[in-house]
Amino acid sequence: MVAKAFGGPEVLTVIDEELPAPGPGEVLVExxxxxxxxxxxxxxGGAFGTDESTLPLHLGSEGAGIVVAVGDDATGPSGPISVGDEVVVYRGSGTYAEQALEPASAVLPRPAALGVQEAAGLLLxxxxxxxxxxxxxxxDGDVVLIHGAAGxxxxxxxxxxxxxGATVIGTARExxxxxxxxxxxxxxxxxxxxxxRVRDAAPGGVDAAIDTVGTDEAVDVSLELVKDKARIVTIAAFGRAAADGFPVLGGGNPASAALRDRVRPELLDLAARGEITNVVAKTFPLADAGRAHTxxxxxxxxxKFILLP
Ligand SMILES: NC(=O)c1ccc[n+]([C@@H]2O[C@H](COP(=O)([O-])OP(=O)(O)OC[C@H]3O[C@@H](n4cnc5c(N)ncnc54)[C@H](OP(=O)(O)O)[C@@H]3O)[C@@H](O)[C@H]2O)c1
Known part of the structure; x- marks a missing residue:
């Protein structure tokens, strides 16, 4: 499933592509x-530019499946990878596919106790x-405000x-x-x-705020309630973070990329032990990715929304 142009979901299309055998350090995942x-x-949609030379865009960076071929030196973060392994892929590329070649560095074993759909959408x-x-x-003991807590x-x-050990106040629809x-x-x-409403819920004050929404409201309320700007973070309000001087996170930042790679096995373990749950909201056939996005x-x-090839 690729985007053949920049635009709305109408640019998505299914193509047939012949894949070469995996090269060194590569794994073919079904x-x-x-x-x-x-x-x-x-x-x-063009949020990161509309360079036509990047078309067609192969979408998706995560999924779960089975290894069907391996190249030389296919060692992942958790050890050697073999044909038949049940795996989780993240930070991969072009995962909106029946099969894709992925770097071994993005391929981790799926714990047996973790369902394939839950695992597929856990790591990003x-x-x-x-x-x-x-x-x-x-x-322990912090009071944390999370904007978009139901996302x-x-x-x-x-x-x-x-x-x-934190007390969490989360914003969401009723x-x-x-x-x-x-x-x-x-x-x-x-x-x-x-x-x-947050003051009423946290009469002793708010120590930190996490914004996953990016609205001015989320940023303004965070700045109003949290004394130390270093304890406010956003993953969506890029302009406001720069203008108001508090941390913003993106996977393209090398420190974030390293942290995100490092914590993948821990997250898979936590989910397999039931200490965190990744709810699957809905599944769609891969060919209906546009409907899922809409x-x-x-x-x-x-x-999470999950696509099924
Ligand atoms: N920078 C990064 O590294 C990074 C990584 C991952 C995601 N993101 C970005 O983070 C955002 C969230 O991603 P996601 O996967 O969590 O999306 P999501 O599952 O769609 O969650 C977004 C949530 O925002 C809530 N929401 C909508 N309007 C709101 C408002 N005005 N005020 C407060 N909450 C509101 C909704 O909750 P209700 O249903 O309760 O309204 C919704 O569930 C996206 O923009 C995504 O691109 C950034």
């Missing part, structure tokens, strides 16, 4: 489930969430912050409040009056 992330529609959001809690230094990154940030309570967060509705852009059910 995908059984593929994680969907907003970055993919942003990519073909999980490593991002880990990066946010690490950046703002969440520790895919937000849900994992809530759970990782709880594991570190319909998602019961779920947030079930994972130990205090839900508040976003929109007009948000700062006061739904993901608007209010949607809690959890």
């Amino acid at each position: 995908f059984r489930a593929i994680g969907v992330n907003p970055v993919e529609y942003k990519q073909y 959001t999980g490593t991002t969430a880990y990066d946010t809690v690490e950046t703002v230094g969440v520790s 895919a990154v937000g849900l994992l940030a809530v759970q990782l912050a709880k594991l570190r 319909v998602n409040h019961d779920y947030l309570r079930s994972i130990g967060a205090i839900p508040v509705t976003y929109g007009e009056g948000l700062a006061d 739904e993901l852009k608007t209010a949607h059910p809690i959890g």
